[in-house]
Amino acid sequence: MVSAKSPTVRRRRLCGELRRLREAARMTCDEVGRELGCTGSRISRIESGRLGIRPGDVRELLDVYRVTGPEADRLVQLARDARQRGWWYAYNDVVSETMKTFVGLEAEASSIQNYEAHFVPGLLQAEPYARELFEGVRPTLDAETVQRRLALRMARQQVLHRADPPDAWFILDEAALRHRVGGAGVMRAQLDHLLEIGELPNVTVQVIPFAAGVHFGMGSGFVVFDFPDPLDTSVAHTENLVGAVFWEEQSEVDRCRVAFNHLRSAALSDVGSRVFIGDMAKEI
Numbered sequence: 001m002v003s004a005k006s007p008t009v010r011r012r013r014l015c016g017e018l019r020r021l022r023e024a025a026r027m028t029c030d031e032v033g034r035e036l037g038c039t040g041s042r043i044s045r046i047e048s049g050r051l052g053i054r055p056g057d058v059r060e061l062l063d064v065y066r067v068t069g070p071e072a073d074r075l076v077q078l079a080r081d082a083r084q085r086g087w088w089y090a091y092n093d094v095v096s097e098t099m100k101t102f103v104g105l106e107a108e109a110s111s112i113q114n115y116e117a118h119f120v121p122g123l124l125q126a127e128p129y130a131r132e133l134f135e136g137v138r139p140t141l142d143a144e145t146v147q148r149r150l151a152l153r154m155a156r157q158q159v160l161h162r163a164d165p166p167d168a169w170f171i172l173d174e175a176a177l178r179h180r181v182g183g184a185g186v187m188r189a190q191l192d193h194l195l196e197i198g199e200l201p202n203v204t205v206q207v208i209p210f211a212a213g214v215h216f217g218m219g220s221g222f223v224v225f226d227f228p229d230p231l232d233t234s235v236a237h238t239e240n241l242v243g244a245v246f247w248e249e250q251s252e253v254d255r256c257r258v259a260f261n262h263l264r265s266a267a268l269s270d271v272g273s274r275v276f277i278g279d280m281a282k283e284i
Contacts, residue, residue: 008104011049011082013232017075018058019047021065035064055079087155094148098244103156105235105246109166111226113260117173117218119181123157124170124205126193130154132182165202171263173218174209177280184284191281195274206267207276216262224256 022032022043029047030040045051046061058079062072088095088103095103106112106123114121120129130153134146141149160168180187198205208215223237236247236256247253268276 005081006104006108007082007084007086008101009108009227009229009232010078010084012105012235013229014053014058014075014078014082015047015049016233017078017231018053018061021062021067022047025065027064032061032064036060052083053079054083088152091148091152094145095152101246102237102244103152105225105237106156107159108227108232109159109225110228111224112166112168113224113257114169114221115171115173115223115260115263116176116221118179118221119176120172120190120194121170121221122153123160123168124194124197125153125157126186126190127154128186129181129190129193132186136181160197160200160203165200167202169204169206169260169264171206171208171260171267174207177207177277188281188284191277191284194277195281198270198274198277204270205273205277206264206270207273208263208267209276212266215266216259222256222259224253224260 022029028040029043032043033040036043042051046053046057055076058076059072062068062075067075086100086104086107088100088107112123114123119133122130125133127150131146131150134141134149159166177191181190194205197203220238220240225235225237227234233248233250234253236253238245238247238256247256267273
């Protein structure tokens with residue numbers, strides 16, 4: 001079973017706390033850099049998470065900010081925790097840095113809201129469907145790489161079955177279910193898998209039928225992660241052909257949340273969605 005403690009979330013929290021402490025000290029990144037004999041750019045990269053930081057570096061920053069005692073000890077320990085490697089690092093050979101961040105956030109989320117327009121979300125994919133996606137989208141991948149990526153995807157799904165699972169809400173456009181991935185057997189198995197996973201008490205699956213017409217999500221899919229600790233602010237994630245983006249400003253996350261609520265209203269109820277998916281499986 002995968003761990004619910006994520007170094008990715010710890011690192012993000014540490015960066016945010018260091019930034020808040022600098023601002024509370026009324027210092028710029030350049031001023032801090034001069035105190036420590038480095039550039040302001042380095043301090044900025046540390047705060048944005050683009051540059052790793054050691055516990056000793058954290059202690060030096062805290063000295064500049066005049067933070068001592070238990071609070072300093074807590075932040076240094078947080079730095080140690082942030083330097084740990086999550087279970088997903090076992091797949092280092094086949095996963096990008098962006099994907100490591102995504103899986104790290106997913107691993108500790110207390111709430112996941114995911115809308116997909118074109119394919120079944122990774123956490124809901126049956127193994128044959130996921131394999132067909134890997135082989136179809138990236139036909140140049142060798143068999144070993146496909147198998148490794150498939151193993152990672154299946155491992156990620158354990159987050160839905162852990163002792164304290166996230167409240168996971170998925171909304172799928174009908175197109176995601178109609179788009180044929182593999183043969184009839186693969187699609188039927190995928191639809192059956194959706195019905196099975198939708199029975200979990202922490203999982204909700206809704207479908208937006210074509211009959212709903214134009215709606216908020218006709219551009220692209222997105223995910224919103226919330227976390228159990230109030231110090232860890234919510235994150236939204238979007239992806240397109242060019243790459244993936246993590247949105248951390250409150251206004252950006254709120255836009256995704258508003259969109260998700262509109263999509264939820266446009267979708268069939270969870271019961272209606274189960275009937276819809278079941279009927280589709282019978283048609284194949």
